[in-house]
Amino acid sequence: MNQTLTKNGFMLGAFAVVTTALIAVTFYATAPRIEQQQKQKLLSVLNEVVPSRLHDNTLYADCAEVVSPLLGNLEPHLIYRARTGDKPQALVVEATAPNGYSGNIHMVIGVDTSMQVLGVRVIEHQETPGLGDKIELAISDWITQFSGKVFDEESLSSWQVKKDGGEFDQFTGATITPRAVVSAVKNALLFVENEQTSLYSAPNVCQQGEVSQHGES
Structure with a gap:
């Protein structure tokens, strides 16, 4: 009996070790590919x-790293800078909505020097399929509502969903997700308005030539 238990225990232990090793090998083998796909x-x-x-610069290779609660949490976010020559033209701000229905919603916001929104895109989320996932451009054009909006602090009340008295549509049966995205965009734009000059002059933390704007490596 004891021999059988010992044998079974050894086999289970060996199986666990082999399985763990395979998972580790798979992770390290695929990690660079996943990272490149994300980039x-x-x-x-x-x-x-x-x-x-x-812009005539390589967006991916010109960025500053910042930490601000207005960008959703106190983790570092990147701010990409568009320029023609040395003249600032626009920023792309990474932001996080921490209050999505199913967790964090990660997005980027493009805004020019006059505080006109050039576009907003969600790059990662875990919202409910068929409801909250309408924040994805591939599923719905809801996210395009932001394009062309000019931001200023005097009109902050309009930067809400219509259910809360603002001008942005919500989804039928799902208000939490669009409310979180609108709030995150508004806060990111507040951050840009307050810090725009310093963002263009902050040190570049992106490696030159790692990935070009056309995707070459």
Whole structure:
């Protein structure tokens, strides 16, 4: 009996070790590929929210790192900078809505120097399929409501969903998700309005030439 238990225990232990090793090998083998895919996805989104006419620099290679509660939490977020020559033209702000229905909603907001929103895209979320996932451009054009809006602090009350007295549509049967996104965009724009000059002059933390605006590596 004891021998059988010992044998079974040894087999289970060996199986656990082998399984753990396989998972580790798979993770380390696929991690660079996943990271590259994430970079390419972000690169594509950068080019969606800032038109090419507004920059002749490589967006992916010109960014500042900031920490601010207005960007959703106290973790670092990147701010990508669009320039023509040395002239600032637009920023792409990483922001997080921490109060989505199913957790954090990560997005980027493009805004030019006159505080006109160039575009907003959600890059990662866990919202409910068929309801909250309408924040994805591939599923709904809801996120395009932000494009062309000019932000100023005197009209803050309009930066809410219509149910709360603002001008942005909510989803039928789902208000939490759009409310979280609108609030996150508003706060990110507040941050930009307050810090715009310093953001353009902050040190560049992105490596030059790692990935170009056209996706070459």
